[in-house]
Amino acid sequence: MDIRPARTPAELQAAEGLFDGPTRPEWSQRFLAAPGHVMLIAYVDDVPAGMVSGIEMCHPDKGTEMCLYELSVDEGYRRRGIGRALTQALAVEARARGCYGMWVGVDTDNEAALATYDAAGAVDEGVFAMRGWPVAP
Template identity: 75%
Template structure:
């Protein structure tokens, strides 16, 4: 397995089977152009087997932290440590960028995600409610 940062639109489009829906070329280009956005892709024999995306968040009184936005591993490549490796690689990148921490929101009934993040060194930080505004 090799983990690389995605730097081109074709790389992001080739990994779209890992997303919740199909990728759009214009959104992929915006993602790459946005400061603080990054995606790491895990390749197994040249196949994009997993991805993790992160977004730097900056606040005047806190500095920079990394939000692990999304983690996905291809169904045929699960339970091989790819998710853990991607999470650790994002944490390493966050440290290298000077982030003071990294966080992720996880549904409390998502046992696989909770186990993956714990295996990569994450600790629970309490329970919170996520509220959303739907603008669609």
């Protein structure tokens, strides 16, 4: 397995099966060009097998932390440690960027995700509630 950062929209398009839907070149370019955004892709025999995205979040009284935005491993490559390796690779990147921590929001009944994050060294920080605002027209 080889984990490397995505740098072009073409790389994201080639890994499109790892995302919830089709990638769009303009969104891909915007993500990749934004400071603080990270996209790592795991390859097995040069085939995209998994991806993790992260976004730095900075606040005046807290400093900078990394949000693990999304993790995905292709069904045919699951249970091989790829998700754990991607999560750990993002944590290494977060440290290299000077982040004081990394966090992820995960559904409490998503046992596979919880096991992956625990295996990657995550610590349970307790139950929280999430609220959202649909702002698209």
